[in-house]
Amino acid sequence: MANSASGESIIGRFVKIVSAFDDRHTSMSVAELGRRTGLPVTTTYRLVNDLLLERLLEREPGGDIHIGTRMWELVSRGSKMLGLREAALPFMEDVQAVVQHSTTLGILDSDEVLYIERLGSDKTIVDITKIAGRLPVHATSSGLVLLAHSPAAYQDSFLARPLTKFTETTLTDPALLRRHLAEIRQRGFAAMPGVIVPESSGIAVPVFGPDNTVRAALSVVVPRNEENAAARVPVLLAAARGISRALGWRGELKGTLRQSH
C-alpha cells in the first residue's frame, strides 16, 4: 500500500507525524520528529516540507516545527465535535459555577473515554483528565456511564477482555461490573470513588442524542472525602438534559432503558 520499504502509505506516515505532537511536545526539530516517528531521515524532511507547503505544519523562528493553524482550523470547522461542544458548553459552565470542581464532557471512542471538553482546572484535587486526552472506560465514572448505555453486544465484548486494576476500588470483575452497569442505568448516574486515582471520585451522567442513544457523559471530579457527593447529582442531571435537548433530544421515549440488555 505504499512506495515505502516499510509498506506504509503516506496517510499512515502523516498520522505518525501528527501523533508525534502532544500536549507535552507541541513543537520539535525535524530531526527529533524523525526520531520520534521512526521514519527515515530524508523521508521525514521531504514529508515535512510538503506539509509546510500546505500549512498543515508550521515552522517557528527557531526552526522547530509545530502543528499548523490551518490544520486546526480545517479539522475544527468540519468536525462534529464542535457541535457537541457548543451545545454542552453553556450548561457545563453552569455546573462548574455551582459545583466548583472541574467539569468534563467525554465520549466513547475506540474502547476508551475521550474527553472533549473540560472546565475549571482545579489544582486542589487530583484530576488527570485532559482535553483530547483518553482514560480507560472501566476506571472512570464517565466511561461506566457510556458503557452502561451502550448496545448489549458492545458491553459483552468489552467485558470479555481483561481489565487493569488501578486502585483498590477499581472494578474488574465482569459479573460485578455488569451489575454495576445495571445500577447506573437504573439510577441514572455513576458515582465512582477513586477508581483511577485514590484521592478523587467522579460522578457522571449520560447525555442523549435525538435517536435516544448516548452521545456523551457529563461529569464532575470531586475530592473523595467529600461529605455527600451524591448531592451533586441533580445539578448534573439537569444540565445533561439541557445538553441533550440542545442536541435535538425530545424527552425520554418509552423504552429508554430497553436499549441495553
Added chain:
Amino acid sequence: MANSASGESIIGRFVKIVSAFDDRHTSMSVAELGRRTGLPVTTTYRLVNDLLLERLLEREPGGDIHIGTRMWELVSRGSKMLGLREAALPFMEDVQAVVQHSTTLGILDSDEVLYIERLGSDKTIVDITKIAGRLPVHATSSGLVLLAHSPAAYQDSFLARPLTKFTETTLTDPALLRRHLAEIRQRGFAAMPGVIVPESSGIAVPVFGPDNTVRAALSVVVPRNEENAAARVPVLLAAARGISRALGWRGELKGTLRQSH
C-alpha cells in the same frame, strides 16, 4: 509533485477533502465529496478508504462520511491552540458573565482574523463570528487590534492592498487606517461600530505573549446602539492582562509601544 494527472500531491488532496467539510456540511456521501473536491471519482473512493482505515474519516450508518474522532483528537492534542484557549477560557467566562454579550478570542492568520474561541451565542444581536471561522482584519475590532500591534513591515504590506468596504463605517483608506491603528495602540483598545455588520459594534483589546508580542485579541460584540460601549473596556483590559500573564507575559517592559512604528 504528484502521481496525479493534475499534478497534486496526496497531501494537497487530503487538504481538499478535509476542506470540503465545514460547519454546514459535517457529513456527506463519498460521491458528493468527490464533486465538492473536484477529484476523479475512483481517486476519491480510494483516498477516502485510506483515510477511513486510519480513522481520519469515519463512516456513519447511512454511509455518509465525516471527519473522524481520531483526527480531531490528534490535531487538538498536538496543537498549540489548546494552550492558548485554556489560558484564555477562564477569563473569557468572567468577561462573558459581566458583559452578557458574546465574547471571542481571535488570532491573526493568513491576513485574516481566525476565531479560536467564542462564548455566549447571543441571539439578540448580530454576530457573525464562529469558532474556527474567519473574518477580514480591517473590518473587525479584533483584526484592527492585531494589526495595530503587528510589525510595521506587515502593516505596510497589508495596507498596500485594496480593502473591501462592508458598511458605511468600514475604514478602507490606508492613511486613515494608519492613524486609527496609532490610536488603538495608544488607547489600548479598538472600538469599531458596525464595520462589518451595521447593527453591532465590536470592542477588542490585545493579548500578549512572553516576548511581549501580540498573541491574540480578546473582544466582545455589543449592540451598536448601546449607551457607552466604552464602559466595557476596563473589564476587557483586565481579562486580557490575566490571559497574557497565564501565557507567560510578565508585565509591560519599557518599549512596549515601540514594537510597531
Added chain:
DNA sequence: GGAGGATTACCATTGAGCGGGAATCCTGAG
C-alpha cells in the same frame, strides 16, 4: 577550530497511486 548534530542536495530505483471504464448495488418513482 573542530566535533556533533541538524539540514539540504543529489539521484537511481520502483511500486503506489492513478483514473478510465465497466460491473454491481441501492433506492425511490411509476
Added chain:
DNA sequence: CTCAGGATTCCCGCTCAATGGTAATCCTCC
C-alpha cells in the same frame, strides 16, 4: 414489479512521484 439514475465497488495497465541511501553543507556550542 420494473426501471432509471445515482452511488459504490472492481478491474487493470501505465507511469512518475515518492523513496531513502549517501554525501555535502550548515549551524552551534565548546
